[in-house]
Amino acid sequence: MATPLVVSEVSKSFTMHLRSGVKLPVVDNVNFSVAAGECVVLGGPSGVGKSSILKMLYGNYSVNEGQILITHGDRTVDIASADPRMVLALRRDVIGYVSQFLRTVPRVAAVDVVAEPLIAQRASQDAAMTRARELLAQLNLPERLWSLPPATFSGGEQQRVNIARGFITSHPVLLLDEPTASLDAANRAVVIDLIRAKKEAGVALLGIFHDAEVRAAVADRTIDVSEFRAVGEAA
């Protein structure tokens, strides 16, 4: 079976266009891969580039050099050079992402926010809604909130909607950017169970977890992103 995610010789710097084009090098020569059923954690000090790596992998940030190879059915696609339509197809079918904060859409009920990625994969409305309710119940979101838009929910409630939305599909690659940051101990334990179930299902997981307990419970391996620290002068 092909490795679901291979990152090869990736470099990234930000160009500050409003600061006379000053370049801020972030990471250089990033190399790693994530196997099916493995949970790899990105570690290292604040500002070293952990979130930037996840954002490049999801196609949110451009890549200056290198390749990010994703297995898509019987093909391998380089998301670093893929066109926007391919990036959207990869997000629908292959690569999921739980961001730190939920991006709320006005007037859309929490249960619909959660069901949406499954419906985008052409699951039936009924099956998607049933699975969305199961996940919201597992994550202890009070049932009275399910039909309300999450914009006014607490930070932890919004994050649980976000997690349910990220975990509802069977994406072969799942990126997690501090999914437990706003959760209490009981809900952190639920997320650990959800991550373990994904590993058993053969999903390749890559995450950032500041909570040492969660990290210890799910990580097969930690990559210290300081290894890829870019050295360079601001130009």
Ligand SMILES: Nc1ncnc2c1ncn2[C@@H]1O[C@H](COP(=O)(O)OP(=O)(O)OP(=O)(O)O)[C@@H](O)[C@H]1O
């Ligand atoms: N969109 C952006 N434009 C300019 N600089 C950015 C941008 N995103 C990130 N950076 C810079 O890149 C560096 C790495 O940031 P990043 O958020 O990837 O670090 P991190 O390791 O995830 O940090 P933390 O653990 O604090 O979340 C930082 O110096 C940050 O200021």
